Amino acid sequence: MTSLPPTLVVGCGLIGTSVALALREHGIDVHLRDRDPEHVAAAVERGAGSAEPVHDPALVVVAVPPRATAAAVREALETYPAAVVTDVASVKGSVARDVAGGAGLDRYVGSHPMAGSERSGPLAASARLFEGRPWVITPAAGATDAAVRLVEEVAVMLGAVPTVMDADTHDRAVALVSHVPQVLSTLTAARLVDAPPAHLALAGQGLRDVTRVAGSDPALWRDIITTNAEEIGAVLTAVRDDLDTLIDALRDRDVVGGVLEAGRVGTRAIPGKHGGEPVELVVVNVQVPDTPGALSRLFAHVGESGVNIEDLRIDHELGRPVGLVEIAVAADRADELVARLTERAWSAYR
Ligand SMILES: NC(=O)C1=CN([C@@H]2O[C@H](COP(=O)(O)OP(=O)(O)OC[C@H]3O[C@@H](n4cnc5c(N)ncnc54)[C@H](O)[C@@H]3O)[C@@H](O)[C@H]2O)C=CC1
Ligand SMILES: O=C(O)C(=O)Cc1ccc(O)cc1
Structure with missing residues (x-):
């Protein structure tokens, strides 16, 4: 990887703090900024980096709300003339249009990690958030190859899969x-x-x-x-x-x-697991007592059946201390799994 330290993350919410935590795990010197000092403090507390100002960052990651993004990108390009600047906003065309005409655009590379959640703020952040997820990179025509490469390398470093496309697409x-x-x-x-x-x-x-x-x-x-x-x-x-x-x-x-x-x-x-071909899945429902150890017994018996769990969810029955475990398996293995679990005295059905 190109030498990266130090890096400035502007916006210590869900995405910014997640980026910072993951960069810290790679030993990168991360500095944090947010208009809300409590968010910086919470991110520092979580080990996402330092609240000290940074003088000459190699990379600035702007992770503020979409409508605040273009101004923060422009400010970073002006303040740090040697830095590559990326942003993670969920919409790319409007940011590209709003930064156009400013200084240093050869160092700006828009991006969007396709990972997140319905939660926000630094406490919801996770260094693992981007693993295995697409990370879209939308370089404008003027961006240098080196700047694009750096952003791709960061996405890969965070475990994501970079995909280049234009902002409108x-x-x-x-x-x-x-x-x-x-x-x-x-x-x-x-x-x-x-x-x-x-x-x-x-x-x-x-x-x-x-x-x-x-x-x-x-x-x-x-x-x-x-x-x-x-x-x-x-x-x-x-x-x-x-x-x-x-x-x-x-x-x-x-x-x-x-x-x-x-x-x-x-x-x-919709692409299947790991971005592969979609696989037809069938859900096998299993009633499980809401008691310690019940799930581990169930999983041991599923494991012995040799049928792979493709997906899993637990629902709860109304008014009874019973969980309903919904095990998604390849459609052609579902009957076999029902049979093996029934032999083991589970109440299983598809
Ligand atoms: N939430 C999600 O699942 C995803 C969000 N994104 C994008 O990431 C960006 C950040 O989103 P979240 O982390 O979810 O939001 P968030 O609300 O968790 O964090 C945003 C942070 O930016 C700070 N902030 C707001 N305006 C600022 C400014 N002008 N200067 C400095 N700090 C400022 C806020 O105080 C807050 O700490 C957004 O552009 C969003 O579109 C991208 C992928 C997924
Ligand atoms: O929670 C989910 O399923 C999401 O899809 C999260 C998400 C929200 C916003 C984005 O720009 C990207 C991903």
């Missing part, structure tokens, strides 16, 4: 795979605000799956949606057309069946 892609799913999750959750408690009591895992990201930070998402409005608007317009079609034909079995089938085909398009 990035914004179109994330509108589809990240921003519109967030909006639809939010709209679904918003319908629940005035729902009768007796109705909400019936909620199951499906509702929790669909609304998980609706719990994300509204301030961050207000920035993301308003700065990627055009691309998000294009996808939402298509969704609106689909909704109109569906609403007009809710009693038509063919139309409803077509909509449902299209959704099923869509889920198969």
Whole structure:
């Protein structure tokens, strides 16, 4: 790796502190800055770096909200004339347009790690956050090869997989795979605000799956949606057309069946584990007593069956001290797993 120290991270929230923690694990001298001194203090406390000013950083990572990003990038390019500057904002076109015309743009390389969570702030950070995740790099035409290479090297160092694309293509892609799913999750959750408690009591895992990201930070998402409005608007317009079609034909079995089938085909398009080919999975449900050691016995028996656990989730039964463990396995191994677990006296079904 190119020699990197020292590095300045501007913005000690979820992403900035995660970057800083991971860089520290590689022995890099990391300096931290945030407009909120409590966030700097919390990040320092977690071992993410030093609050001391830095004089001549080789790299500046800007990890502030999207609408504050361009100004922070411009300031870093001006203040540190030898530094490569990258940012991690979720929208790339608006940042590129807002920094254009400024000084030192040959040292600016936009980027976006496709990793995060619905939580924010330094306490939610993790050095492992980026491992195995795509890290999009969106160099403008004027960026030097050395600057692009440095940002790619940092992404690799943090365990991510760098992918180069232009900013507009990035914004179109994330509108589809990240921003519109967030909006639809939010709209679904918003319908629940005035729902009768007796109705909400019936909620199951499906509702929790669909609304998980609706719990994300509204301030961050207000920035993301308003700065990627055009691309998000294009996808939402298509969704609106689909909704109109569906609403007009809710009693038509063919139309409803077509909509449902299209959704099923869509889920198969999502890349599988480790970015591989999508694999058809089937969930095997197993009832497990909510007691110490029960899960380790179950996993030992799954291990003995020779069937690989592709994914896993635990739900809880209403009013009974029983967990429902949902084990996703390759579709052609599910019956075998049910049989092996039933032999071992588990209540298992698919
Ligand atoms: N949350 C997520 O899952 C992901 C977020 N991103 C991007 O990362 C960036 C940071 O997001 P998070 O870490 O989630 O947000 P966060 O809210 O956890 O952290 C943002 C930090 O920036 C600080 N800040 C705000 N304005 C500032 C300014 N002008 N100068 C210095 N510090 C400032 C805040 O005090 C806060 O500590 C955003 O641009 C976001 O789009 C990228 C990938 C995933
Ligand atoms: O929590 C999830 O599933 C996410 O997809 C998190 C996320 C949020 C914002 C980004 O720009 C990238 C990733």
